[in-house]
Amino acid sequence: MSTVVPPRPKRQRLTAPSVAAAAVAAQGPVQTIICQFRNAQDGTLLGPSVSLLADTTREGLELLANNLKGTAEDPVPFSFHLQLPSTAAPPAEDGKPTAPEEGLRLPIARSIHADLLSHPKHANKLSTEDVFVIDCEPEAVFRVREISRCSSSLDGHASPILCASFSPTGRFLATGSGDNTCRLWNLDSETPAATLAGHTGWLLCVEWDGLERQVATGSMDNSVRLWDPKTGKQVGEPMRGHSKWITSLAWEPIHVCLSAAHSNASQPRLASSSKDGTVRVWNAMHRKMDFALGGHTASVNVVRWGGEGVIYTASSDRTVKLWDGKAGKLIRTLSEHAHWVNTMALNTDFILRTGPFDHLAKAPKTDDEAKELALKRYTAFTSRTPEQLITGSDDHTLFLWPPVNSSGDAAVANPKKPVARLTGHQKQVNHVAFSPDGKYIASAGFDNAVKLWDGRTGKFIASLRGHVAAVYRISWSADSRMLVSASKDSTLKLWDLKTFKIRVDLPGHSDEVYCVDFVADKIASGGRDKKVKMCVGLGSLSLSSRTYRRRARERQMRHPRRARTDTVDGRAAGGTR
Structure with missing residues (x-):
């Protein structure tokens, strides 16, 4: 009798779940860890320590945090960070300060096991016998729809588009161009609402006031002009005085006008910076200069008007200066940068820009109500974290500075020293921006990279790579969950802050993209191809x-x-x- 050879077993196709199961089986039993949830805003503990599986997902942590806070009936979205054990931070080679290792907070995007225990860099700092302190912080109570496509192209400009800005409510878009005009676009019909003509040089900057009643433009003709967005007409005469072109504009915050005896909410003052090395503060009602700030010795590249009444100026003389917005007196000079200071941002920029308008879309009926709402929003934000400044330079670095108020008082013993020096860019830093909730800092540079940093400590989080040329501008979504970047490579890229990867690649421009702005579920961009591109959210x-x-x-x-x-x-x- 011949021996019957049994048939070879059939090959089974492993699906993704079975592959994952095999991987888990190879790792052995799932670890159990002890966690202590803590409120990141005030440091209070949320109940007793709990024992969890290490592969508990972020959604599971969110469910547990809502149960501990008693908000399970009306759940709140949370972000989670693990506080690493304290270790001594090694001194920097050049003697510059670094963020303390004690403040290192690692984000939990997927699970504790995937993000931390399996991390090659941080796994050796952790032990399953330790008590894991997890900071919980509420996220925005609304969610911006994912941008999915470029929906339209708005033609009209005859030269490259150099700046773009949505109005505080997002109803209008203003774009400035090398054709010497600013165009206001009606977003209901995606057609030009008005063409603001009058400048005799390129428009380099455009800025809306906090109540959406006026829009200011700065040009290479050395003048600043005010416009009525309803009529498209120029308001009064041009504001002249600068001897070189205008580089940046900043309106006085609405709530700061509340306590200013010389002003009111309907007519906040305007600050303009120039290549001539000065900053001028203008009375918008009479279009006359209140005072000039003349301490810089080279071009002033950026001006910001903070919520504490402080005017911040960054210059090519390698310094950043802080001024009292009421009297124009110098408060402090920050001089740590080794090259031109190109960009700066405040963690309150989003709150100051939108003023009394929040996600509920309730417009104030009176100026007093507008001031109260703006002050309420600003106070609520700064009760969690004080107003902070970040600056970026041609020396490839950024500096995070301690908070300060208009009287010059600071929260640290040595206010002229930065909180942290942020290194990692290989070329000049073009742009920097805080997320609306202040948790993150994003920076863009000539090294083709966008980098993410912790908004409180300045610690490096991730590099977002995908562009193949210099990144010029970045802009955050209102819920701080998405970031868009504009590049010399002619693309926009939308980044996911959970995975730190490209969420959507938005082609459409045929040449370099110089400017981008993000409001609600709309992105507007402009560049060298003379077109304004509108990108909209998924399903909208x-x-x-x-x-x-x-x-x-x-x-x-x-x-x-x-x-x-x-x-x-x-x-x-x-x-x-």
Whole structure:
């Protein structure tokens, strides 16, 4: 009798879940760890320590945190960070200060095991016998829809677009160009609402006031002009005095006007910086100069007006100066940078820019109500974290500075020394911006990279790589969950802050992208190709499509039979032009 050879076993195709299960089995039993949840805002503990599986996901941590806080019925989204054990921070080679190792907080994006215990750099600092202190911090109570596509292209400018800015409510967009004009765009129809003509040089900056009643423009003709966005007409005469072109503009915050005897909310003052090395503060009502700040010895590249009434100026003379916004007196000079200071940002920029307008879209009825709402929003933000400054330079570094108020008082013993020196960029830093919630700092540079840092300590978090040329500008979504970057490589890239990877690649421009702004679920960008590109959120209609639908309904009412085939279905008709 011959021996029967058994058939070879069939190969089984491993699906993703089975592969993951095999990997877990190879690792052995899942570890159990002890966690202590802590409120990141005030440091209070949320109940007793609990024992968790190390592979508990971020969603599971969020569910547990809501139960501990008693908000399970109406859950709040949280972000989680693990506080590493304290270790002595080694001194920097050049003697510059570094962020203390004690303040290192690592974000938990997936699970404790995936993000921390398996991390090659930090795993040796952790032990499953330790009590893991997890900081919980509420995120925005609203969520911005994911941007999915460029919906339209707005033509009209005859030269490259150099600056773009949404109004505080997001109803209007202002763009400045090398054709010497500023265009206001109606986002309901995606058509020009007005063309602001009058400058005789390139428009380098455009800025809305906090109540959306005026828009200011600065030009290479050395003048600043104010415009009424409703009529498109210039308000009064140009404000002249600078001997070289305007580099930046900043409006006085609405809530600062509340305590200013010389001003009111409807007419905040305006600060302009110039290549001539000065900053001028203008009375917007009379269009006259209140005073000039003349301490810099080279071009002033950026000006910011803080919520404490402090005016911040950054210059090519390698210094940053702080001024009293009421009297124009110098408070402090910060001189740690070794090259031109190109950019700076405050962690309160988003709050100051939107003033009394929050995500509920309730417009104030009076100026007094507007001032109260703006002050309430600012106070609520600074009760969690004080106003802080970040600066970026051609020396490839950034500095995070301690908070200060208008009287010059600081929260640290040596206010002229930075909280942290942020190193990592290989070339000049172009732009820096705090996330709206102040938790993160994003910086962009000529090294083709966007880098993320901790907004409180300045500790490095991640490098966002994907661009193949210099990154010019960055902008955050209002919920601090997404970041968009504009580059010389002609693309926009939308980044996911959970995975630190590209969420959506947004091509559309045919040349360098010089400016970008993010509001609600809309992104506007402009560049060398002279076009304004509008990108919209997932599942949302482009605004031009809404107009198309309205007109289709009107046609159907007038001609029911003929218009029946013209109506559109649930998709966004005309979404791409």
